[in-house]
Amino acid sequence: MTSFSGSVAGTREGGCAGGFPPEVPIEFEDARKVTVENCKRYVCFKRPKRCSRELDAALTALEQFHNKGVYTGISAFLHKENFSPQGRRAEISEGGVQRGEISERGGGRGENESESVRERQMCLDEVIERLSEREKDVVREVVERIEQEERWWVKRYGCKIPEYLKAIVPFFVLYLQRTGCYDVAVRLIYGEGEYEEEIRIPIKTRFNESYKRNVAKKLEGIKFKRCTHLTVPTDMKRYRHIIGATIGLKRMFDDVNKWVRRELDRFHSEYREIVEKMERGEISEEDFVEYLHSLSFDLRFGIPPKSKELRYLCILEFALKRGHGSPHLHILYENVFFTVNGIRKIREIVKQHTKIIKVRRYLNVDVSGYVLKYVKKGLVVKKRRNGSKYWTSNIRKLAHASLYWITRRHMYSVSRNVQEEISERSKEENEREQKLKDYVGIYEGVVLAEERFRSFLKENDFVSYDYYMNHVDEFHVNQFANDYWKKKIESKLKELASEWNDYLT
Numbered sequence: 194m195t196s197f198s199g200s201v202a203g204t205r206e207g208g209c210a211g212g213f214p215p216e217v218p219i220e221f222e223d224a225r226k227v228t229v230e231n232c233k234r235y236v237c238f239k240r241p242k243r244c245s246r247e248l249d250a251a252l253t254a255l256e257q258f259h260n261k262g263v264y265t266g267i268s269a270f271l272h273k274e275n276f277s278p279q280g281r282r283a284e285i286s287e288g289g290v291q292r293g294e295i296s297e298r299g300g301g302r303g304e305n306e307s308e309s310v311r312e313r314q315m316c317l318d319e320v321i322e323r324l325s326e327r328e329k330d331v332v333r334e335v336v337e338r339i340e341q342e343e344r345w346w347v348k349r350y351g352c353k354i355p356e357y358l359k360a361i362v363p364f365f366v367l368y369l370q371r372t373g374c375y376d377v378a379v380r381l382i383y384g385e386g387e388y389e390e391e392i393r394i395p396i397k398t399r400f401n402e403s404y405k406r407n408v409a410k411k412l413e414g415i416k417f418k419r420c421t422h423l424t425v426p427t428d429m430k431r432y433r434h435i436i437g438a439t440i441g442l443k444r445m446f447d448d449v450n451k452w453v454r455r456e457l458d459r460f461h462s463e464y465r466e467i468v469e470k471m472e473r474g475e476i477s478e479e480d481f482v483e484y485l486h487s488l489s490f491d492l493r494f495g496i497p498p499k500s501k502e503l504r505y506l507c508i509l510e511f512a513l514k515r516g517h518g519s520p521h522l523h524i525l526y527e528n529v530f531f532t533v534n535g536i537r538k539i540r541e542i543v544k545q546h547t548k549i550i551k552v553r554r555y556l557n558v559d560v561s562g563y564v565l566k567y568v569k570k571g572l573v574v575k576k577r578r579n580g581s582k583y584w585t586s587n588i589r590k591l592a593h594a595s596l597y598w599i600t601r602r603h604m605y606s607v608s609r610n611v612q613e614e615i616s617e618r619s620k621e622e623n624e625r626e627q628k629l630k631d632y633v634g635i636y637e638g639v640v641l642a643e644e645r646f647r648s649f650l651k652e653n654d655f656v657s658y659d660y661y662m663n664h665v666d667e668f669h670v671n672q673f674a675n676d677y678w679k680k681k682i683e684s685k686l687k688e689l690a691s692e693w694n695d696y697l698t
Contacts, residue, residue: 376641377636419530424522487534
């Protein structure tokens with residue numbers, strides 16, 4: 194990845210909501226020996242080591258979207274005649290600040306910016322100080338107008354989705370189409386190398402309908418009898434793009450989680466000692482009641498667990514009800530209930546990211562059903578009765594799933610205790626199944642599924658299909674497929690660029 198990538202990586206779904214998700218493998222340094230069933234899971238849950246062509250193109254389009262200032266018409270480039278508030282601010286800052294690479298928050302190139310750009314940014318305040326009072330008033334007015342107008346997440350009148358999503362969804366659809374035309378090749382070795390056989394496993398991502406069954410099986414039987422439900426939204430005004438907003442949300446969750454664990458450790462180190470002192474009469478009941486009011490946890494529902502025993506569920510969702518795709522988290526803490534003081538401290542932790550949070554209390558939550566309610570929103574690849582695949586035509590669903598893809602984030606996560614419970618259960622099942630297997634599978638690579646590729650061309654691109662049937666021989670099929678997807682990506686980029694140029698002019 195480029196400067197968009199986050200700082201926390203994972204290899205399995207459920208590792209950390211907001212962390213890197215599993216995707217289709219592109220290449221591996223080590224040839225891993227696995228059983229066929231393990232290979233299927235490995236294919237579904239392995240994150241790619243490199244950025245795919247579609248994702249790289251989508252990130253490029255997203256960068257162009259922000260650099261051109263689509264929707265507001267605000268441009269950061271000086272060679273264009275620009276009378277927008279940001280153009281006026283660029284004139285004031287002696288050369289302006291170009292937004293070449295998207296930083297996590299506002300302000301140019303972020304960590305990769307050049308020294309000259311940093312100097313121009315740092316001297317902006319000095320330049321403003323040298324202005325007259327009248328010019329300073331103009332600058333203040335410009336800043337206020339920028340804050341009101343630079344709303345990149347708002348959809349334009351007459352559009353179904355915001356402009357920035359138009360830079361993502363077409364390449365996400367290309368990614369789904371391309372993965373549907375490729376297989377994972379596995380070589381099976383029976384017995385002690387007596388004979389070999391090659392099989393092909395269709396690539397499945399977490400956007401396939403089969404992913405729902407995997408999640409249901411994985412989380413089956415896990416319940417939270419009593420829990421606190423936190424909903425933490427995102428203030429989109431504080432970020433320049435959807436990737437930075439999602440990274441900021443992930444960091445905020447890490448801060449809240451660390452605080453909860455510290456408070457649990459502090460509570461369990463103090464509470465028993467204070468109760469014993471009250472029983473011995475060393476402290477009065479009034480002091481004990483005052484101590485209870487100062488706690489972050491509500492003890493009317495029982496003693497909260499220790500930090501090592503803390504169980505939680507976290508789900509990342511993008512809000513498309515209003516069309517803007519704002520990321521927010523649903524966090525469930527089992528047997529942890531907060532007092533007014535605790536909620537106030539949580540608000541202080543998240544105040545740099547959002548202004549409001551919602552707190553509820555839930556009873557008898559079925560974790561599997563609760564997670565599936567949100568996972569189903571991202572399932573866009575489905576199967577017909579005859580076994581053929583198709584992609585949903587619901588643009589809202591495609592946009593929702595594409596945001597997980599472009600940000601490369603998990604849909605959900607569970608605590609380490611819950612993950613260990615799942616691993617123990619799957620380990621027992623694997624031990625029972627292992628006795629029936631007398632072969633190993635060696636991963637060979639991702640190869641073109643020629644029949645599915647041919648049927649795809651026939652259904653979607655008859656011109657290319659006709660050329661493929663008459664001019665491409667079996668030795669050049671892979672090269673033709675590679676050139677075909679490359680041209681599709683380039684055409685999408687040109688199409689988006691022409692739309693934005695027409696809008697800006």
